[in-house]
Amino acid sequence: MTGMAVRNRFTGGAGYASLTEQTIRAFLESNPEVSKALGGRSQGWSVREVGDGNLNLVFVVKGPVGGVCVKQALPYVRLVGESWPLPIDRAHFEHEALKAEAAVVSDLVPKIYVFDKVRAAIVMELLEPHIILRKGLIQGIRYPKLADDIARFAAQTLFSTSDLALPAGKKREQQSMFSLNTELCRITEDLVFTDPYRIAELNRWTSPQLDHIAAEFREDAPLKIAVQELKWMFLSRGEALLHGDLHTGSIMVTSEETRVIDPEFAFYGPMGFDLGAFMANLLLSYYSQDGHATAGDDRSDYQRWLLDTLEMFWGRFETRFLELWRQAGTGDAFVSGLFEDEAGRRALEAYRVRFMARLLQDSIGFTGAKMARRILGLAHVEDMESIKNTDVRARCERRALILARQLMVGRSSISSIAALRQFAETCRKDAL
């Protein structure tokens, strides 16, 4: 790559400038489809910057007919500032991932109007009245379709991009392209798998209450081996195109609808990483609920609903993934033509069950890693942060950390989702 190309990845080439409430109007007006969706003239549109994530600008634009959402990559990490540059070509990877997802679960992702490569901006459907799932969970709202929708999202996207579904050449081409999303992968590599286990400038935690357990984590050799083994999997196993950041802040919901957004971390990685991300964030919510209890509602029913959702998620995921494999296993792995006789069919079916059991163990390990980093690392979750009493918050967080450690170190001894649930409940009670 030339020096110029490298610089452009980070700062944008000619034509890139971060959008403002002013410049965005002309940009959107120039596209007939967007203009029509908004209606009227651009001077009359309302424009609001609403980005509360860590990396990007997000605008909500509304006109007399409808609204759109515009997401623009900034050339640095918004959460940290210009001192941490980040290439804007992540918008390209996000757009490519959104297309791959839309091919199999179009009802679960936002509709795309425009991808503008020069501006590193994606114009998409405005999701309204959807809210960020994490905020709904903090409020204690139940989402009856959530488990099955995310199970379907994960099963379809992971299966359809894997060697179980694709010819090897097609998959290698996709993997080649997404392998260049290196800087976003690096964020995960450092912030999830490494920093929480060493002294790192960006780490933070509820202090002084968690000082002791944070120090224990940094000195826990078996735990560090376990988390680095998960990192090795993250680095070397290109099993499927991952969303890469499938937490409850990347999901928007109503009681009727579920949409998965923000796949800018997309790359070919181990399937268990996406599954673990979602499970980790359900469990973080579970442990945080004690901090949101009120006199009128101790949240115990809601905690039960969260664990029901966790169990149902895995069950539905497994069922759907296996259905896809049985019906559409046209890829170059486990070539279906080899197993057409009765003995072959039985052996393959038995293998599929073992495959799913191993995938559960991988997912459980990644669940632990994704929980711990949200308590000891740079990026925390509002589920916990919004608990104002730091003693109460620390108590919730400590329980989550105790489970997280066990999931990483002991993932191979947890053989079912029911066992995981029970384990999560035990950790809450033991540490009460």
Add this chain to the structure above:
Amino acid sequence: MTGMAVRNRFTGGAGYASLTEQTIRAFLESNPEVSKALGGRSQGWSVREVGDGNLNLVFVVKGPVGGVCVKQALPYVRLVGESWPLPIDRAHFEHEALKAEAAVVSDLVPKIYVFDKVRAAIVMELLEPHIILRKGLIQGIRYPKLADDIARFAAQTLFSTSDLALPAGKKREQQSMFSLNTELCRITEDLVFTDPYRIAELNRWTSPQLDHIAAEFREDAPLKIAVQELKWMFLSRGEALLHGDLHTGSIMVTSEETRVIDPEFAFYGPMGFDLGAFMANLLLSYYSQDGHATAGDDRSDYQRWLLDTLEMFWGRFETRFLELWRQAGTGDAFVSGLFEDEAGRRALEAYRVRFMARLLQDSIGFTGAKMARRILGLAHVEDMESIKNTDVRARCERRALILARQLMVGRSSISSIAALRQFAETCRKDAL
């Protein structure tokens, strides 16, 4: 990729034409370094096409001062003919792999003079008086440095290109490039992991003697699961830059020197695949020796030497790989800074031992796959093919197949290289 680009990958762009004993002179004369290495004028050079491989043209050119070897990719599989097109850009991947290898084991690979992208030709050092290792093994020649040299080749190339040594971004960039070597990977995917286990036009075996066991392999459900699990690893585990075809026909030797050639199958895959390729070909030679026995030499001493070489190879590989990991583990996996205290050092050291044990099991599985494909698939080995008496040959091959099956199905129960050796010996005796 445009249609033109795809076509050029296969048939060559403007300027590509397969070299002849005539046109090669002008090509080489145009390069001052090559011209000097050969000496004199091009009319005086001797040119000989010596390619006996499956895919390429290979010329040996000699002048009054010295010689060079020219390898040119043909746009089809030489073994099969123009009906099987194959992209000539594999020469690019071979050149890139040769450079990566030369960076760590320059004494074990040929020196490169020129890579001509348009001609898809590599001009390299003429290895003389080296012979192809496979031919030496057939003659019963001992190579005292072989085990250690290939151990060093494998340890250095696999380690230095893995996440144990490289920053993740650098590795992902390399992997992205090599992921496009799709057509060569496809040959392995089909011919090694799939075709021998189904009716396939290109399969062949010593018939009728092996008809029965070939049919058994095609109906052996546990074996087919095992080989497809190995294929899944081949497809999805990008652990290191592999040579991709590390058999005894890709190694040239004298009693003093070892050189590894022909890495055109290079890609990021599971380390065990390269290790298994070499081990498989030692074992094929071992089983073939009974077919080369004469009244004066029953080859039993030589068989012992082959198994000694196998054992020494793994032992030296393990030692060297672990040394590299301890001394140069600067990669993003198993971040060394996390394990600097006494407990950390001990835990990491214990993990390394487990890592090597798992790598041995992977390697043993791939050993089995690489043995079976050479007896039941398209491409056979001269070690067996040169046994004229087909009954004798079939007996050798059957023993190899019996071992191969056990290595694939039972790889997780073989816990040391000594156990593998013993197993190999037992299969030879049982089937005598």
